[in-house]
Amino acid sequence: MQQEDKALKDRVREIPGLQMEGEDRGILTLSVGPQHPGSGHFRLIIKVDGDIIAEALPDPGYVHRGEEKMCEYRNYIQNIPHLERPMIADSCGILYPYVLAVEELLGIQVPERAKYIRVIMAEINRCIFELYWLAIYGIFLGHSTMFMWPMADRELLIDLAEMASGARVTHAYFVPGGVRNDIPDIFVEKATKHVKYFRSRLKEYESIFYANPLFQARTVNVGVLRREDAINLGATGPVLRASGVEHDIRKAEPYDVYDEMDFKVITMKEGDSYARAYVPWLEMYESVEIILQALEKIPNGPVRIKLGPNPKGGVAEVFKRVEAARGELAYYIVSDGNPKPYRVKLSVPSFRELPVMAHLLKGAKLADMPSIYWSMNYWPVEADR
Amino acid sequence: MLRELLTPKRESKESVLSDHHDRPTNFNVLVGKLSEVLVKAIDAPLGYAINWGRLWSLWPVHLETACCSLEFGAASGPRYDVERFGIIEAFGSLRQCDLMVIQGTVTRKMAPRVRMIYDQMPDPKYVIAMGACAITGGLYFDSYNVLPGIDGVIPVDVYVPGCPPRPETLIQGCMLLQEKIKRTRFR
Amino acid sequence: MSQSTDGLYVENVLADKINSRFGDRIKVSYLKPRRIRIDVSKDHVLELARFVRDELGFDHPISVSGVDYPKRSTIEVVYHIGSCSRDEYRSFVLAFAVHLPRDNPVMPTLIPVYRGVEYHEREVFEMLGVVFEGHPRLERLLLPEDWADIPPLLKDFHIKGREE
Numbered sequence: 059m060q061q062e063d064k065a066l067k068d069r070v071r072e073i074p075g076l077q078m079e080g081e082d083r084g085i086l087t088l089s090v091g092p093q094h095p096g097s098g099h100f101r102l103i104i105k106v107d108g109d110i111i112a113e114a115l116p117d118p119g120y121v122h123r124g125e126e127k128m129c130e131y132r133n134y135i136q137n138i139p140h141l142e143r144p145m146i147a148d149s150c151g152i153l154y155p156y157v158l159a160v161e162e163l164l165g166i167q168v169p170e171r172a173k174y175i176r177v178i179m180a181e182i183n184r185c186i187f188e189l190y191w192l193a194i195y196g197i198f199l200g201h202s203t204m205f206m207w208p209m210a211d212r213e214l215l216i217d218l219a220e221m222a223s224g225a226r227v228t229h230a231y232f233v234p235g236g237v238r239n240d241i242p243d244i245f246v247e248k249a250t251k252h253v254k255y256f257r258s259r260l261k262e263y264e265s266i267f268y269a270n271p272l273f274q275a276r277t278v279n280v281g282v283l284r285r286e287d288a289i290n291l292g293a294t295g296p297v298l299r300a301s302g303v304e305h306d307i308r309k310a311e312p313y314d315v316y317d318e319m320d321f322k323v324i325t326m327k328e329g330d331s332y333a334r335a336y337v338p339w340l341e342m343y344e345s346v347e348i349i350l351q352a353l354e355k356i357p358n359g360p361v362r363i364k365l366g367p368n369p370k371g372g373v374a375e376v377f378k379r380v381e382a383a384r385g386e387l388a389y390y391i392v393s394d395g396n397p398k399p400y401r402v403k404l405s406v407p408s409f410r411e412l413p414v415m416a417h418l419l420k421g422a423k424l425a426d427m428p429s430i431y432w433s434m435n436y437w438p439v440e441a442d443r
Numbered sequence: 444m445l446r447e448l449l450t451p452k453r454e455s456k457e458s459v460l461s462d463h464h465d466r467p468t469n470f471n472v473l474v475g476k477l478s479e480v481l482v483k484a485i486d487a488p489l490g491y492a493i494n495w496g497r498l499w500s501l502w503p504v505h506l507e508t509a510c511c512s513l514e515f516g517a518a519s520g521p522r523y524d525v526e527r528f529g530i531i532e533a534f535g536s537l538r539q540c541d542l543m544v545i546q547g548t549v550t551r552k553m554a555p556r557v558r559m560i561y562d563q564m565p566d567p568k569y570v571i572a573m574g575a576c577a578i579t580g581g582l583y584f585d586s587y588n589v590l591p592g593i594d595g596v597i598p599v600d601v602y603v604p605g606c607p608p609r610p611e612t613l614i615q616g617c618m619l620l621q622e623k624i625k626r627t628r629f630r
Numbered sequence: 631m632s633q634s635t636d637g638l639y640v641e642n643v644l645a646d647k648i649n650s651r652f653g654d655r656i657k658v659s660y661l662k663p664r665r666i667r668i669d670v671s672k673d674h675v676l677e678l679a680r681f682v683r684d685e686l687g688f689d690h691p692i693s694v695s696g697v698d699y700p701k702r703s704t705i706e707v708v709y710h711i712g713s714c715s716r717d718e719y720r721s722f723v724l725a726f727a728v729h730l731p732r733d734n735p736v737m738p739t740l741i742p743v744y745r746g747v748e749y750h751e752r753e754v755f756e757m758l759g760v761v762f763e764g765h766p767r768l769e770r771l772l773l774p775e776d777w778a779d780i781p782p783l784l785k786d787f788h789i790k791g792r793e794e
Contacts, residue, residue: 092556093537098507099553116749119772120553121509124586126757127782131585131789140582146510146607190513193520209520216517226609227513289714292691292746298714305690305714311664311721377665377710377723379692390695390710405693405710412749439509439547442772552774585789587782588774 085112092120096198096428100438106424114419116412122442129402134160134369137402139230144406145440146227148187150179151382152406152440153232155389158313159378160234163371163393166363172236173314174356178249179222179231181345181352185256186215187383188338191435195335196267198428199276204267211259214252221245234369236362246353257346260339268336277331281418281430284329291417292410295385296337297434301329307381318355319348331433338383368397384408384435408441490628497567498624500529501542501617504560509547511574511607523610528617537563542620543597547607548576548583549590561597569624571616572599575606582606640718641666644686651681659727667708667725672737675728679709679743687716688724694750696758700785703732705758709740709747735760757783 090102099120105113125144129137141156142149154176161168168176189208196204216226222241223229231238267273283293288301298305306323308316321344326333371393379388385407392401411434418430507515518525519532530542537560549557561568572593575581580591593599600623603616641661648656648668655674659667670678682688692710699706708727713719728737739762740747751762752771759781762768770777780787 092553093504093506093560096505098509098512099556119770119774120550120556121548122550122552122588122772123509123548123583124588124782127787127789128583128586143510143582146513190516193516205519206521209517210522212517213520213522226517227607228510289689290745292744303714305720377725379723386692386712388692388710390693390708392697401695401697403693403695403697405695409749409753410693410746413746417745550774587779587787587789 090427097194097432097436098438100436100441102419102427102431104419104424104427109424111419111422111424111427114416116416118409118412118438118442120442121439125404125443126402129399131398133397134164134234134399135365137399138233139228141404142228142230143439144404144443145187145382145384145437147190148183148383149228149230150176150183150232151187151380151384152387152404153230154180154313154382155378155380155387156391156402157232157234158380159376159389159391160369160371162376162378163374163391164234164365164369165371166235166365168236168314168363169360170315170357171240171359172361174352175222175237175241175361176232177314177316177319178349178352178356179219179229179237181349182215182219184345184383185342186212186219188342189215191338191432192263192267192335195432198432199273201267201270201273204263207259207263207266211256214256218245218249218252221248233362235365236360238362240361246356250350250353253346253349257343260342260346263339268339274332276426276429277335277433279328280331280426281422281433282328282330283414283418287417288329288414291413293385293414294407294410295381295383295435296341297334297411297414298385299323299325300333300337302327307379307386311379313378313380315352316348319351321348331429334433334435370395370397379405382407384437384440385410404443406440406443408435408437409443411436412441491625494624494627497541498529498621501569501620502540503530503532503542503544504537504540504564505532506543506557506560507546508549508553509574509576511546511576514607514610514613515544515546515573518610518613523614525610525614525617528614528621530617538565540564541568542571543568544571544573545577545593545597545599546573548574548581549593549596550588551590552588554590554593554596557593558596567627569600569620570597571601571603571620573603573605573608573613573616575604578602578604638663641722644719644722644724647686648678648682651685652678656726664721665723665725667727669727669729672728672730675726676738676740676743678726679740682711682724682726683743686713686724687719688713688722689744690714691744691746691750692723694747694754696754696760696783698732698758698783698785700732704729705732705735705760706730707735707737707754707760711744730760736763737761738763739765741765757781759784 086106088104088106092099092101101117103115103117104111142153145152189212193205193208220226223231283301285302288298302325304323304325309323324337324340326337373395375392377390379386388405390403391399394400415434572578577593580589583589584591601616601620603613605612638661645658657669659669688711690712692712695708697706706727706729708725711724730737739751754760755768756770756773
C-alpha cells in the first residue's frame with residue numbers, strides 16, 4: 059500500500075504544474091486557474107481547509123513575453139513600442155522612467171514645454187488606468203454599473219490622449235529628448251473642459267460605490283496589511299499608502315516639473331481592502347489638480363531634441379524610478395557604449411505585490427479572495443513582463 | 444434527414460426484368476414532389492432561423508489574454524456597446540459560451556491551456572484572433588516564449604488586425620463572423 | 631574622505647558610515663546624486679543588509695537584478711533598496727552588488743532581512759541560474775514548466791534568428 063502511494067506520488071511529481079493534495083485530512087488544493095472570469099492569466103494554487111485559506115501560492119508567468127531579453131536586441135528608440143505594452147492602459151507611466159533613464163545616459167536636457175506635456179499625459183494616463191481598475195473591481199464584486207460608469211468617463215480622457223498622440227491607448231508618445239509631436243492648439247481648452255467635467259463625475263462614485271453597504275461589507279476589514287509588513291514586503295503605490303506610509307516618488311524624488319506642482323499625498327491608516335480602493339479615488343482628485351495647474355503654466359517652445367539615428371551613451375548604469383498609477387516603477391539600465399543596451403531590468407509594481415498577496419491570503423476566507431486579490435492592483439501582463 | 448423520411452421507397456418485386464413495377468405510381472410521385480417542396484420550405488428557413496439565433500447571441504469566453512483585452516473591455520463599455528449585437532461576456536462557466544476571442548499574445552506556457560479551454564466549449568464554436576500577436580506573433584515575434592500566431596493550436600474563423608485594434612475594428616470583425624455564420628449550412 | 635565634492639554631502643556621509651563599520655570588506659563602487667553602489671562579497675552581504683536596514687533605515691526593497699558579464703566571468707546580483715521611514719533618505723536608492731563566479735553562482739538569500747525579495751530571487755534563479763541558499767521555494771516562476779534550454783538571460787542564449 060505504501061509502495062503504491064509512493065509510486066503514485068512520484069508519478070504526480072513528474073507532471074509539471076500538478077500539485078498533490080496534502081496528507082492531512084481536509085486540505086483541498088484548488089487551482090484558481092489561468093482562465094478565470096476576472097483579470098488576465100494568473101494562477102493561484104490555494105490550499106483550502108474548510109472555508110479558510112491555509113496557503114496561497116502564486117503561479118505567474120502565463121503572459122511572460124521576454125521583454126528584458128528583447129530589449130538587448132533593439133536600440134534605445136526601437137525599444138519604445140514593446141516596452142509600453144506590459145501596461146497598455148497606463149502606457150505613459152511604464153515608459154516614463156525608461157525615457158528619463160535614457161536621457162540621463164545620453165546626457166541630454168529636455169525642453170520645458172515637453173516636460174509639462176509629459177506631466178499632463180502621465181496624469182491623464184493615471185486617471186485612465188485607475189478608472190479601468192475600478193471598472194473591473196465592480197465586475198469582480200458583481201456591480202455592473204460600476205463597470206459602465208468608469209468606462210464611459212474614461213472615454214473622455216482617452217479622447218484627450220488621442221488628440222495629443224494619435225492613438226487611443228498605445229501612445230508611444232514619450233521619446234528620449236521630449237515628446238514625439240506638439241499638442242494641437244485646441245488641446246488646452248478641450249482638456250480643461252473635459253477634466254473639469256470628469257471631476258464632477260468623480261463625486262458620483264461615492265454614492266454608488268464607496269458608500270454602498272454591499273461594497274463596504276465585502277471590503278471593510280478584509281485583508282488588513284500592517285505598516286511594518288507593507289514596508290518589509292516591498293509593497294508600493296496605493297497599497298503602501300493605504301497602510302499609512304507616506305511615500306510617493308513624485309514628492310520624494312521629483313522628476314520633470316512635479317516639484318512645481320501643488321498636490322497632496324493621500325494616506326489612510328486602516329490598510330484594508332476598502333482603504334486600498336479609496337486611496338486611488340482620492341488620488342484622482344489630486345491628478346485633476348495637477349493637470350489643471352500644468353495646463354495654466356505651460357510655456358511655449360520646442361518639444362523635442364532630435365537625436366541621431368543610433369544614439370548611444372558611455373559605459374555607465376542608471377537607475378531611475380517614477381510613480382506610475384500602480385506604484386513605483388523603476389528601470390535599471392546598463393550600457394556598454396553600444397547603441398543597444400547591455401541589460402534593461404524593469405521593476406514593476408505588480409511583481410512586487412506578489413509576496414504581499416501571498417501574505418494576506420493566508421488565513422482569509424475563500425470568499426474574500428477576489429476582494430483581496432484585486433485590491434492589490436495586480437496585473438498579470440505587467441508582472442510577467 | 445427530412446429528405447430521407449419523405450423519399451418514396453421503391454418496393455422490390457420478384458422479377459428485376461419486369462419494369463411496370465419499377466415505374467412509380469401516382470401516389471409516389473405526389474409524395475416525392477411534396478417532399479421536395481417541404482424540404483425547400485422548411486430546411487432553408489429552419490436553417491436560416493437557427494443561424495439567425497446563433498449569430499445574434501454570441502457569448503464569448505472570458506479570456507483576457509494580454510493587452511488587447513483592454514480594447515475588448517472598452518468595446519463592452521457604453522461607447523462601443525457590443526451588447527447590442529448580443530455579445531455579452533458570460534461570467535460563468537465555459538460550457539455556455541460559443542465564441543472565443545484570443546485577445547493578444549499567447550505564450551508557450553498558456554498554449555496548452557488555451558487548447559483545453561477550446562475543447563471544453565460545446566459545438567458550434569467560433570474563434571476570433573484579435574490583435575497582431577494572435578495572428579502572427581506581432582511585436583513579440585522573436586521572443587523565446589511567444590507562439591507565432593494561435594492558428595497552429597486552434598482553428599480561427601476571423602482575424603482582426605491591429606495593435607490593439609480599435610473597438611470599431613473589433614465590431615467589424617464580429618460582423619464578419621456573423622456573415623460567415625449566416626452562410627453556414629444547417630445539419 | 632568626508633569632504634563634500636560636487637554637492638554630494640549626504641551621499642558621502644552615508645558612504646562614510648558604511649565604510650567605518652565594514653572597512654575593507656566592502657568597496658564603494660560609485661557615488662552619484664541620490665545613488666550609491668557598494669560592491670560586497672557573498673560572505674558579508676547578510677551582515678551588510680542587516681546593518682543597512684536597522685541602522686541606516688533602508689527598509690524598502692525595490693528590486694533584485696542579475697547581470698551577466700561573460701567577459702569578466704562573473705554574474706552580478708544587484709539589490710536596490712529604498713527608504714520609507716527616514717525623511718532624509720527618502721530619495722536615495724542604495725544598490726549593493728554581489729559578484730559571483732559564472733560557473734558556480736551560489737549566494738545566501740536575503741529573505742531573513744527583506745521578506746519581499748522572495749519572488750525576485752526566484753526570477754533571478756530561473757533567468758540566470760543563480761542559486762540562493764536557504765530560499766524556501768527555489769523553483770521556476772515565469773518560464774514554462776517544460777523549459778529545457780539554458781537560463782534565458784545569459785549572454786550565451788540567443789533569440790532564434792538574431793545570433794550576432
